[in-house]
Amino acid sequence: ISIPQGQMIGADIQHFDEIDSTNNYAKKIANEGCAHGTVVVAEKQTTGRGRIGRQWQSDTSEGIWFSIVLRPEMKPEDLQVITLAASVAVVEAIEETLGIVCGIKWPNDIIIDGKKLGGILTELSAEPGHVNYVVVGIGINANQDLEHFDYEIRQKAISLKMCKGETVSRSNLLGSILTNFEEVYKGVLLGKNKEIIDRWTKYSVTIGKEVKIAYRNMEYIGTAQSVASDGRLIVQCKDGVTREISAGEIQVRGL
Ligand code: BTN
CATH class of the missing domain: 2.30.30.100 (SH3 type barrels.)
Structure with missing residues (x-):
């Protein structure tokens, strides 16, 4: 993965063949003081986690599983837009690198044909009025075939390969997501929430429904x-x- 000079997101990338969950590891190193923008990537997760206590099937190296550590100077109540910004970074990167237009189901399910391509799990450590760190965990089904998914989720899951009919470059896409995220994250810090929400709304499959x-x-x-x-x-x-x-x-x- 090549990260442009001066980019903070992904300046330090920690790569694992197998880990319990990149979010768990990212929280651990965030507690130990790692730099803003540190990225944890794993080929496989043994206990990948989804939102609302769900499991996230990621025991196969065909997916893109990673977490970004952020140290935003923001109030805890202003953080929600960071997750929306992350979903914008993902869908714009998929469109730019692969020409596939995904939808976003509020707040941050990445959807193709009504099926789940990816998701985002944001976790934070904060005290009243102060954010210690935020971990944005992103999972994208990239090169799975239908058989890679557990039987129970086959009706509901899709991968980029299933959509495109060919294997996609996980490293290209990851690089592009990190670069896009650097841009939208700076937008959040500059208070450009409206612009980011407009970009999010363009992909939304929830608004009006x-x-x-x-x-x-x-x-x-x-x-x-x-x-x-x-x-x-x-x-x-x-x-x-x-x-x-x-x-x-x-x-x-x-x-
Ligand atoms: C969801 O839609 O429920 C969110 C899924 C988030 C999955 C990613 S994969 C990388 C990171 N590590 C985890 O354990 N979960 C997130």
């Missing part, structure tokens, strides 16, 4: 209207109330 929101044993149905500048999804619910929802606290399903 009916969604079901599960929140603390309650369920609401409504229409996803837009994303606010802090990254929250604005939903006009059928009970007449407009709700702004954060990725961490709710689960959104398309109807």
